Amino acid sequence: MRELTNIINASTMNDPLSGAINTPIQLSSTFNQKSFDDFGQYDYARSGNPTREAGENAIAQLEHGKYGYLFSTGMAAISSILFTLSAGDHIIVSKHVYGGTFRVLEDILPHWGITHDFVDFSDLDAIETAIKPETKVLYIETPSNPVLNITDIRAVVKIAKKHQLLTIADNTFLSPFLQNPLDLGVDIVVHSATKFLAGHSDILAGAVVVNDKKLADKIYFIQNAVGATLSVFDTWLLLRGIKTLGVRMTQSSSSAQKIAEHLSNHAAVSNVLYPGLKRHQRYETHMAQAKNGGAVLSFDVGSQENARIVVEALKIPAFSVSLGAVETIISYPPKMSHAELNAEELVACGITPGLLRLSVGLEDADDLIADLDAALALIQ
Template sequence: MRYGTKILHNGNETDPNTGALSIPIYQVSTFHQEDIDRPGKYDYARSGNPTREALERTIAALEGGTYGYAFASGMAAVSSVLAIFRPGDHIIAAEDLYGGTYRILTRFFCEFGIEVTFIDATDVNAIEKAVRNNTRALYLESPSNPLLKITDLGAAVDIARRHNLITIIDNTFMSPYFQRPLDLGIDISIHSATKFIGGHSDVIGGLVVTKREDLAKKIYFVQNGYGAVLGPQDCWLLHRGIKTLRARMEIQQQSADKIARWLKNQPWVEEVFYPGLESHNGYAVHAAQATGAGAVLSFKTVTEKVAKSIMKNVKIWSVAVSLGGVESIMSYPVKMSHASMPEEERRRLGITDTLIRLSAGLEEVEDLMEDIEKGAILV
């Protein structure tokens, strides 16, 4: 079965009780037990819910995994995965990652004795050099947020296996449609399902997938113990969103590619970051480990004034936090996704006041480019 068909036919699309072509919303907190000595599959909805299970099994199938877990948000998913580690453990993390992940690592988990070292993950030698005796995991994003840096996942996995490290990746930007890290040897894949999985800017959720039974047991223990589960209505919305994943990702990627190539030729643009461009430093590596470049790109304008003029004057683009919706979203990382990162760290990484992140939606791409240009030429 080809992947586009598998999105719609993976064994979780039909209600087994009625044959309905949409899994019902089981809006329930608890379940009657016919025999207390032989409890049924479901007992309390925090521990399991049929609607959530259908979503979890679907994302597991689409990621090439065995076990899937749905959480109340992307950060709940990230935090729950990090919660499987113990005081004294050391984690190596990519330095260019989502600001919320940076914040939770440096301001929350550090308080519980978990150490972290941030490295340039595009340099696999940096990963090797950062390994300590107490290192337990390698946390990656590829493409990274917001500069779209690429990590050689196969090489990273090889290093991690030599040192018995758990490999974790935030796969939000690519979605399983364009990149399936578990097939490359990654142990745990995380999604902010709020983004491309849901695809309509109407639900917040997080998803985690693994093939490893030992890790699955730990993640489920945290999910059930913390209780940061995704409610059945939101699970249903994500399940519905997945059904149009192929169509959305294909069109949105086409638009992102056209916008990136157009931006490269504009006099008010200093630099464009998009792994689909042949000039991108990680172009060849990304092409070897993913089937597409995705719908997210970033660019730097020649001045901060140009950047702010664009964001102030656009009419079609939504200026907002988040990405991955059917509407095109323009974001300002220094004030939005990476506002929690210290200014000196942002500057060191190149996250400047001139940087704009784009998430291409389903509008006509010519209208999107014209909308950006109108704001730029007003300066």
């Protein structure tokens, strides 16, 4: 089945009772049981709900996986899979990782005896060197937030299998329409479904997909025990957003490519980070595992003051956190997505004082370019 068809197929579950083409919203916290000795599939909504199950099946199908789980936020999803680890376990993480993930790794897991090391995942030898007897997981984020660093997923999976380690891949930036890490050998795929999967800046959601039954059982246990599940109505909104994932990603990615190429030749921009550019140092690696460069790019205007001037002059993009929506969003990572990092940590991650991240929406690319040009003219 072709991917656009698969998206509609996965997100459209006809109601067998009424024939409704949209998934019914089952607003019930508890479910009547048939008899004292004959319990049905559902008992309490934290443990399972028909609407959420439909959403979980959809995300599993999109990621070419067997088992899907939906959480209240992306960080709830990421935290839950990390909570399957035990005291004494060690994680190796891409040093280019989302600020929220960084916070959990740095400030929460160490209290439970779970340690980590940040490594440049473009350096395979560095990954090998960082592996310890207690290492259990290699954590990939590709493209990374916000510097769009690319990890060779197949190569990291090969290392993991050699050492009998699990691999986790954050696929938020590309969505399953553009990249499928499970097909490349990854064990666990995680999303902030708030972003491209939902696509409309109206819900918070997280998703996890796996193929292995034992791993799935562990994740379900944490999901049920901790209880950070996605609400019924938000699941319904997520399914509605997924229906247009393919057309949204196609349009936004095309515009992002055009904008990245334009900014690459702009005198006021010192650097453009976008894996769809042939001059990106990991372009060939990225294109071997993804359909295109995606809808997010970052560009450097030289200083925090210049970044402020550009942001305040722009008319079309929203200045906000988050990404992956129908509206274009510009953000300043040092004060937003990566505010948890100190100045030294920001530099280590390649986040410069003049770096702006642009999540391209569905506006006309030429209008966005004209708006950017007008703002950039103020710092030349």
